[in-house]
Amino acid sequence: MNQSTMKWCVIGAGGIADRRTIPALLTDPKNDLVAVMDKSPVAAKATGEKYGVPYFTDEREMLEAINADAVYVSTPVFCHYDQAMLALSFGKHVFLEKPVCIDGKKSRELLEAFKAAGKQLSIGYMMKYHSLHEKAKALIAEGGIGTVNSVRAQFTCWYPDIAGAWRQNKALGGGGAIMDLGVHCLELIEDILGEPIAEAKAFYSTRTFSYEVEDGAVIVLRTKSGILGHVDCNFNIPDKASESKLELYGSEGYIICRGTLAQEDGGVLSHLYCPQGDYEAAQNRTTDKPVEYTGDSSNNMYRRQLAAFAEIVKSGKPDYTLAERAVRVQELVDEIYQNN
């Protein structure tokens, strides 16, 4: 591989790839987009022409014709395993969109195949690169809220019935709001707390729409050290009513991130440090003002996650730490669905 640039091709170029990832990739001169592929001839042509690269409607044909270092796979979840394995069979490093695969077993198999081949596999959980999530992590590390005891995340969107939508079909998407939104929260919680989630269970239902997957869920969780938490993920709350929050409460204060579970950096982090000492029977509430930090709109999370991947590839030493976490999240999701 040329040490200065990374040649990328894309499988599934029409959705988030075109909206976020390819534009982010092209902001870095160390990346070179060399081809795109989409099963839809319209999307393949549109993205190929937009970015001025050859385009294909068959992934094998593209991989045979094009010399690339890495493949970005951004297709519906049911395609992930076969397409990432195909790219691996061509000796490529793969940046795969979240969630890893349709279930934990396939996700684990995929990771083991990449390990055996010594090729990098990274998963598109970009929210840990949000400036305020990084700030939250740093504050916790320096004891800014004492011992973390409780975590809550809320991530929602409005996702009504759409004929033929793969996310609304269990066999194609693997699940609903948990599989699409909840996984982001579980991965982010593990990242910020720096420890694995040991157990997760959920209540979920489909009550607003008529598709077969859940349109809302509450996940409850316990981490390895005993931090308790819950995640609300909904497809049935209007976008304008979305709070998009991450809250962390500890023995000495809180960190509340508002508007940060999103595709763009922004929102506000409120930090209150208020160690208490003695028990107060009256339980008078503090009126202390938290310190506030605002998100960094110049920080592109998609660019950052690709840069992290490129660094690993260039180092010549695959690092599966984050892929392991992403696979563990899929295994938790399996447990959630199986135990309901």
Ligand SMILES: NC(=O)c1ccc[n+]([C@@H]2O[C@H](COP(=O)([O-])OP(=O)(O)OC[C@H]3O[C@@H](n4cnc5c(N)ncnc54)[C@H](O)[C@@H]3O)[C@@H](O)[C@H]2O)c1
């Ligand atoms: N990290 C994020 O912010 C984020 C956001 C949205 C989606 N995603 C993930 O990205 C992936 C794609 O989601 P999306 O929202 O872009 O979906 P989408 O349906 O909007 O787009 C998927 C694209 O893949 C194409 N496609 C479908 N089947 C294909 C196949 N067999 N081979 C090649 N191309 C095929 C479609 O024509 C379409 O252009 C999913 O895994 C999703 O969870 C991540």
